[in-house]
Amino acid sequence: MNIGIVGLGLIGGSLGLDLRSHGHYVIGVSRRASSCQTAMAIGSVDEASVDLSVLAIAEVVFICTPLGIIVPTVEQLITFLPATTVLTDVGSVKLPIVQAVSSLWHNFIGGHPMAGTAESGIEAALRNLFVENPYVLTPTLTTPKSAITVVEGLVQQLGSNIYFCAPEQHDKAVSWISHLPVMVSASLIAACVDNGDLEVLQLAQNLASSGFKDTSRVGGGNPELGVMMAKYNRDALLDSLQGYRNNLNQIIDLIECENWDKLEEMLQFSQSNRPGFIKD
Amino acid sequence: MNIGIVGLGLIGGSLGLDLRSHGHYVIGVSRRASSCQTAMAIGSVDEASVDLSVLAIAEVVFICTPLGIIVPTVEQLITFLPATTVLTDVGSVKLPIVQAVSSLWHNFIGGHPMAGTAESGIEAALRNLFVENPYVLTPTLTTPKSAITVVEGLVQQLGSNIYFCAPEQHDKAVSWISHLPVMVSASLIAACVDNGDLEVLQLAQNLASSGFKDTSRVGGGNPELGVMMAKYNRDALLDSLQGYRNNLNQIIDLIECENWDKLEEMLQFSQSNRPGFIKD
Numbered sequence: 226m227n228i229g230i231v232g233l234g235l236i237g238g239s240l241g242l243d244l245r246s247h248g249h250y251v252i253g254v255s256r257r258a259s260s261c262q263t264a265m266a267i268g269s270v271d272e273a274s275v276d277l278s279v280l281a282i283a284e285v286v287f288i289c290t291p292l293g294i295i296v297p298t299v300e301q302l303i304t305f306l307p308a309t310t311v312l313t314d315v316g317s318v319k320l321p322i323v324q325a326v327s328s329l330w331h332n333f334i335g336g337h338p339m340a341g342t343a344e345s346g347i348e349a350a351l352r353n354l355f356v357e358n359p360y361v362l363t364p365t366l367t368t369p370k371s372a373i374t375v376v377e378g379l380v381q382q383l384g385s386n387i388y389f390c391a392p393e394q395h396d397k398a399v400s401w402i403s404h405l406p407v408m409v410s411a412s413l414i415a416a417c418v419d420n421g422d423l424e425v426l427q428l429a430q431n432l433a434s435s436g437f438k439d440t441s442r443v444g445g446g447n448p449e450l451g452v453m454m455a456k457y458n459r460d461a462l463l464d465s466l467q468g469y470r471n472n473l474n475q476i477i478d479l480i481e482c483e484n485w486d487k488l489e490e491m492l493q494f495s496q497s498n499r500p501g502f503i504k505d
Numbered sequence: 506m507n508i509g510i511v512g513l514g515l516i517g518g519s520l521g522l523d524l525r526s527h528g529h530y531v532i533g534v535s536r537r538a539s540s541c542q543t544a545m546a547i548g549s550v551d552e553a554s555v556d557l558s559v560l561a562i563a564e565v566v567f568i569c570t571p572l573g574i575i576v577p578t579v580e581q582l583i584t585f586l587p588a589t590t591v592l593t594d595v596g597s598v599k600l601p602i603v604q605a606v607s608s609l610w611h612n613f614i615g616g617h618p619m620a621g622t623a624e625s626g627i628e629a630a631l632r633n634l635f636v637e638n639p640y641v642l643t644p645t646l647t648t649p650k651s652a653i654t655v656v657e658g659l660v661q662q663l664g665s666n667i668y669f670c671a672p673e674q675h676d677k678a679v680s681w682i683s684h685l686p687v688m689v690s691a692s693l694i695a696a697c698v699d700n701g702d703l704e705v706l707q708l709a710q711n712l713a714s715s716g717f718k719d720t721s722r723v724g725g726g727n728p729e730l731g732v733m734m735a736k737y738n739r740d741a742l743l744d745s746l747q748g749y750r751n752n753l754n755q756i757i758d759l760i761e762c763e764n765w766d767k768l769e770e771m772l773q774f775s776q777s778n779r780p781g782f783i784k785d
Contacts, residue, residue, distance in 0.1 A: 359712050394708055398705050398708040402712055405697075406720040407772075409692075409720060411772050411775040412689075412749060412756055413685065413686060413749065415775050417778075420681060420745070420748055424670075424674060429677075429679075429782070430781045431666075433682040433783070434619055437782055440686040441775075442720070443719065443720055445780075447776070448769050448773045448776055452765050463761060465696070472695045474750075476691070477746050477747070485735070488732050488735060489728050491695060492691050492731040495691035495695050495724050498698045499725030502710050
């Protein structure tokens with residue numbers, strides 16, 4: 226199958242490596258000539274170009290650009306495509322993307338491969354990045370069955386665990402387990418620094434160990450990504466933040482009232498529910 | 506030196522291993538005969554007993570019991586000791602312990618070795634557990650210089666990074682970097698489970714990955730320990746929780762007002778400040 230990839234970063238580059246290893250002919254497009262060259266050099270694509278028109282021969286195109294430029298990219302891309310081309314994207318928020326792209330191109334299914342590393346860029350591309358990781362597909366009532374079948378087949382070749390759900394459901398779920406933790410964790414770092422006592426801050430910095438390190442990790446990540454999550458998944462994230470604040474307020478109240486039995490119950494609830502989210 | 510250790514768990518057992526390797530004669534006391542036997546078997550002590558009176562010959566005694574029984578243990582122990590014996594403890598909260606024990610025994614200095622593993626109990630005892638980890642000592646204006654010197658010397662032999670501070674400062678610092686993260690992280694798990702939509706919960710559980718795993722780790726820990734922190738360090742923890750809630754409220758407001766520039770600034774602040782807490 227002729228497969229196009231627009232956006233040659235970690236995800237696009239890794240997709241190319243795996244899809245080529247299954248015998249597909251992969252055509253990559255990047256705005257940067259240097260990414261095209263690297264993608265060729267590491268074997269991520271069969272050909273690469275800075276020009277979207279090379280994708281006219283692709284049967285399926287994966288849009289792997291940053292979230293903010295998926296829709297403008299599709300607007301440009303579709304001027305070169307026959308109506309039979311299947312489009313899919315890998316954006317981490319689905320509802321606004323699916324709504325906007327579906328109105329531009331009928332033959333589209335939203336997707337979100339939930340895999341990554343601490344690195345980014347084409348240089349970080351890896352074989353088998355998606356194996357046993359979740360890959361969410363978000364068809365709607367109007368998504369052509371043929372588009373679902375084609376993309377599902379390719380994702381199966383990647384070895385991912387495929388989940389189908391509505392775009393709204395995806396956005397709510399990732400709000401809880403991915404976007405909320407970023408805000409919770411960023412607030413933790415900021416609150417410690419803002420505590421108002423420099424001696425305490427210095428001591429805290431010296432004493433911080435693995436517990437603080439783990440809890441603060443995602444809050445210390447890329448600020449632009451954090452804003453993107455909040456911008457595109459605003460409603461779901463606000464719901465999660467308010468639910469979270471309610472829980473936090475309960476904990477604060479229990480400690481204020483010295484209701485240690487109920488606090489222990491709440492901590493037991495958290496302890497017993499954590500394994501449901503953790504695979505290994 | 507003859508050194509007593511009351512409480513043969515991970516910390517007491519590991520202290521014994523290291524202190525014996527520096528040539529000290531280590532006498533262990535546990536309420537459980539089985540812990541005494543294990544401590545002997547793994548070489549953590551030279552002799553062990555369930556009877557505190559064996560510590561009459563110790564020059565220094567480390568109280569390594571759970572936080573809640575440090576004071577009653579000291580009350581019993583001191584009936585067997587000459588006034589020259591130096592006492593120290595390893596409790597994770599210092600002000601209430603230091604206040605109570607100082608009034609019982611003049612020759613006392615509070616301490617807190619900040620080291621551990623996911624395991625607990627004497628079976629988990631390790632050599633070199635304290636090497637390059639913080640060990641906080643919290644003398645007060647009335648702590649005898651000789652007691653400070655003796656305990657500081659032993660802690661140096663453990664290879665720890667020693668920090669001296671007032672008990673209040675210790676408690677504030679650990680509230681920020683250890684006790685607050687537990688509550689923040691426990692609230693995250695509870696809020697996700699309480700979200701009210703079972704389909705979203707199930708999807709969230711399937712999609713949760715390393716970000717959620719790390720942010721939720723300390724919140725899924727031992728509930729009794731969490732309550733103990735809150736109980737003994739209540740005032741400092743409430744301060745931290747309120748400071749944290751203020752920061753969280755700011756983030757919620759910025760997302761509500763779609764003030765993306767200011768949100769990015771806040772996330773940049775967190776990103777740039779995290780390395781100050783992280784050693785490796």
